[in-house]
Amino acid sequence: MGQTVSSRPQLATGARIGVVTFPGTLDDRDAARAVRLAGAEPVALWHGDADLHAVDAVVLPGGFSYGDYLRAGAISRFAPIMDVLVDAARGGLPVLGICNGFQVLTEAHLLPGSMIKNDDLHFVCREQVLSVQNVDTAWTRLFSPGEHITIPLKNQDGQYVATDRELDELEAEGRVVFRYEGVNPNGSRRGIAGITNERGNVVGLMPHPEHAVEPGFGPDSDAGPRAGTDGLRFFTSVLSALVHA
Amino acid sequence: MGRVVVDVMPKPEILDPQGKAVAGALPRLGFTQFTGVRQGKRFELEVEGPVTDEVLAAAREAATTMLSNPVIEDVVRVAAQED
Numbered sequence: 055m056g057q058t059v060s061s062r063p064q065l066a067t068g069a070r071i072g073v074v075t076f077p078g079t080l081d082d083r084d085a086a087r088a089v090r091l092a093g094a095e096p097v098a099l100w101h102g103d104a105d106l107h108a109v110d111a112v113v114l115p116g117g118f119s120y121g122d123y124l125r126a127g128a129i130s131r132f133a134p135i136m137d138v139l140v141d142a143a144r145g146g147l148p149v150l151g152i153c154n155g156f157q158v159l160t161e162a163h164l165l166p167g168s169m170i171k172n173d174d175l176h177f178v179c180r181e182q183v184l185s186v187q188n189v190d191t192a193w194t195r196l197f198s199p200g201e202h203i204t205i206p207l208k209n210q211d212g213q214y215v216a217t218d219r220e221l222d223e224l225e226a227e228g229r230v231v232f233r234y235e236g237v238n239p240n241g242s243r244r245g246i247a248g249i250t251n252e253r254g255n256v257v258g259l260m261p262h263p264e265h266a267v268e269p270g271f272g273p274d275s276d277a278g279p280r281a282g283t284d285g286l287r288f289f290t291s292v293l294s295a296l297v298h299a
Numbered sequence: 300m301g302r303v304v305v306d307v308m309p310k311p312e313i314l315d316p317q318g319k320a321v322a323g324a325l326p327r328l329g330f331t332q333f334t335g336v337r338q339g340k341r342f343e344l345e346v347e348g349p350v351t352d353e354v355l356a357a358a359r360e361a362a363t364t365m366l367s368n369p370v371i372e373d374v375v376r377v378a379a380q381e382d
Contacts, residue, residue: 125368132365161368168370170309171316215313215371241314 063196066296067093071289072109074139074155076101076130080117081152081264088264089113092289104134111148111192111292112139114155116208116262126169126211127157136162148192148292149256153209156248156258165249165258166224167216172209173241181273181282182207182261183235184247188228191254192295196287202235203284204273207247207261214242214249214260224249232259263288301350303358306376307367308339342366343380350379 071089073096075082086096097109101119106112120129130136136158143149143164151159159165172178183204186197197203216224221243224230232248240260248259263285266272275282309315315337322336344361346354355377362374 124366128365128368160370166370168368170313170371173314173316175316175320213316217370 063290063294064297065093065290065293066110067293069094069110069293069296070097070108071095071292072097072099072106072112074099074101074112074114074135076117076119076133076158078117078119078121079115079154081115081262082117084262085113085115085152085264088267088285088289091267092286092293094289094293099135101130101133101135104138106135106138106142106147110296111150112142113264114149114151114158115264116153116155119154119158122154122211125157125161127154127159127161130154130158131161140164143251143256146253146255148295150193150288150292151256151258152262152264153212153260156260157211159256159258164256165251166220167214167243167249169211169260170213170215171211172213172239177208177210178212178239179208180206180239182239182247184232184259184261185235186231187233188231188250188254190228191231191250191257191291193257193288193291194231195294196291203287204275204282205261205263205266205285206273207239209240209260212240212242212260214240214246216243221246227252231257232261301346301348301354302380303344303346303350303354304376304378304380305342305344305358305362305366305374306339307342307362307372308375309337310371310373313371339372339375340366355379 071094073085089096186201233245250257266285269281272282318337
């Protein structure tokens with residue numbers, strides 16, 4: 055971590071980062087572990103509790119909340135915690151939605167567009183290369199523009215779609231944060247893997263940074279098998295953003 | 300007991316991967332006359348008593364706020380079901 059920044063970044067270590075659990079969430083423990091490895095304190099948040107417990111940022115983790123019934127993220131979006139989270143996000147609270155969390159953010163209209171089934175109908179699980187397109191968001195400020203990173207991708211409903219007008223707007227405003235590099239694994243429009251809101255505090259992406267945070271348990275990298283930790287910088291980025299907020 | 304039927308379809312401009320898969324499988328069973336398939340959703344909302352205008356209005360609101368996502372889907376029918 056940090057080999058691309060010239061000086062050691064200042065981090066709000068000890069910040070409290072909420073991780074929301076819905077019925078059917080799978081990656082809340084991994085997300086909490088990533089928060090801890092980044093130097094912050096994870097705070098478990100419950101979907102039925104309309105209280106953010108004064109956290110400094112929130113992660114909506116991946117999984118299959120409510121079994122993906124109706125549409126992925128569609129029922130979670132109406133959970134009591136989402137009312138307070140939507141207000142806080144509109145007020146500038148950093149929020150990261152990963153996979154199912156990204157789907158919840160689009161259903162909650164915090165981010166535009168939606169996800170439909172992968173174009174080939176298969177569940178995709180691979181180590182995916184992404185190019186970082188926007189390093190001004192709360193969750194990407196420790197990356198370099200155009201940098202290639204590798205983190206796992208695992209989903210069934212990962213095909214990002216939006217109207218051409220919305221896509222043009224996202225591109226014009228620099229709000230495409232990540233693009234799939236090499237292959238487009240699910241047919242996403244314009245190879246989009248992740249986007250942000252206008253303010254840059256809310257980021258959603260389909261791949262999973264929380265699964266690439268510790269040497270020995272991440273994707274293969276130049277440093278060796280399973281040595282990839284590119285995902286950790288999502289979490290250190292937000293700690294850096296909190297220092298400069 | 301009254302019942303309201305809500306039909307939701309993927310928007311015409313949105314690729315429907317499920318419909319495409321069904322369309323690909325039909326000819327294997329000899330159904331070669333179908334040139335395309337689109338797959339949607341049907342909801343049946345039950346109420347105590349008759350389906351009034353108020354019930355229909357509430358069903359329309361539920362259809363656009365929760366049962367469908369206007370980014371990818373259209374509500375194509377909200378109607379009382381006759382017994």
